[in-house]
């Protein structure tokens with residue numbers, strides 16, 4: 001039979017030679033190998049004290065961005081929800097009232113916006129779909145919880161704090177939208 | 181009875197007991213560390229500096245676990261089994277000569293709890309009783325995996341004890357004595373038996389591995405098929421006793437290997453010292469040898485995969501015993517020749 005790769009090997013069922021039957025040479029060889037490992041550098045990361053740096057393109061917990069004036073970017077167009085393969089996003093749209101111009105950038109905004117972090121597969125398609133550069137994935141881990149419904153994150157946890165912006169420059173697609 | 185002698189033995193027993201437990205405790209720590217090093221990991225390092233308090237934490241955990249007895253288990257046997265295992269593991273240390281005599285308070289103190297003329301027989305006897313702990317434990321649990329483990333353990337021990345005994349006989353032939361003290365004295369300096377009897381040493385060592393149920397012969401408790409074997413149903417400190425007995429066994433086996441083949445407390449250049457200093461150094465050297473052999477036990481465990489059971493039996497009956505017998509025969513002939521039997 002022709003093999004698909006050149007990595008396949010014939011199984012050999014040859015009888016063990018006398019030296020092999022003694023086991024000892026093989027055992028000493030094995031012990032030598034393990035002994036060499038005694039002096040190798042270990043790869044352990046002492047977790048709580050040391051943490052690993054995430055790759056710049058790491059896809060973690062989402063953030064709903066505000067613009068420079070602190071207004072929410074999202075206009076509740078629903079494109080992210082449509083794009084989401086896991087159907088993790090739901091929202092209810094609302095109309096911006098007079099006097100709320102400093103809160104929402106567009107005339108229509110999301111009254112509620114929820115992502116179910118248990119459904120989400122962190123594919124980042126919502127981020128790609130968004131025409132308003134409102135939703136981004138960040139390098140934050142979704143915190144563990146005791147209750148399932150704690151994982152359904154509303155706007156209180158998704159929208160970034162005005163005074164405590166979340167840096168997404170590594171994933172910032174501003175100006176590159178057209179190229180994608 | 182001489183009160184001084186009584187006191188001296190009592191103190192020695194207590195010290196020995198403490199040392200055996202301490203060594204067994206820290207063997208668990210060493211085992212994890214060694215395993216970690218061999219696998220390029222760090223091992224336990226959270227409890228105390230370098231994780232040195234880990235055994236205490238483990239012990240504490242063991243005590244607070246639920247002490248569970250299966251409904252259909254034979255209660256009495258279930259409780260007595262870990263006790264037997266522990267008792268047998270600890271008692272063998274009584275006949276091992278830990279060092280030459282020490283002079284303290286005007287007394288000539290022997291560093292051996294019981295000077296038995298047939299020390300090596302005593303050890304072999306008790307080691308074979310050790311299988312009762314495992315057998316009874318596996319039987320009383322009323323669990324098929326436990327029973328499998330127990331049966332495997334007993335057949336394995338019986339098979340390997342034969343070869344082990346023959347290897348010991350070769351040493352006894354060389355010294356003409358069953359007394360462990362005499363055997364050690366016969367290896368003064370660097371005159372160790374391992375150089376005269378390398379084959380017997382290898383056989384004895386392999387059998388010791390098998391007797392201690394250590395990898396690659398840990399078929400009695402192989403996790404992957406028997407989920408722990410004879411101690412599957414055990415929990416809390418009863419399980420702790422079994423594990424402790426295993427590590428104590430390892431300690432004693434290392435000591436016996438050191439005594440029989442590596443000169444016990446003898447070391448080259450020991451004639452330059454005398455008196456208590458010599459005794460102290462001897463004890464130190466002896467313990468260094470023991471720790472080294474414990475390390476080798478672990479080294480082997482983390483290197484070699486487990487044997488299959490038929491391979492194990494094959495190795496025991498068809499390889500070890502014939503080789504041991506031939507070795508014995510050759511030794512006997514050589515000794516007879518040297519003593520001039522053929523003239």
Ligand code: SF4
Pocket residue numbers: 080083084085086087088089115119120121122123124125126127
């Ligand atoms: S990352 Fe993917 S799965 Fe998660 S919400 Fe966005 S589109 Fe849906």
Ligand code: SF4
Pocket residue numbers: 073074075076077078079080081091129130131132133134135
């Ligand atoms: S996050 Fe973006 S895509 Fe989703 S509803 Fe808001 S504006 Fe639309």
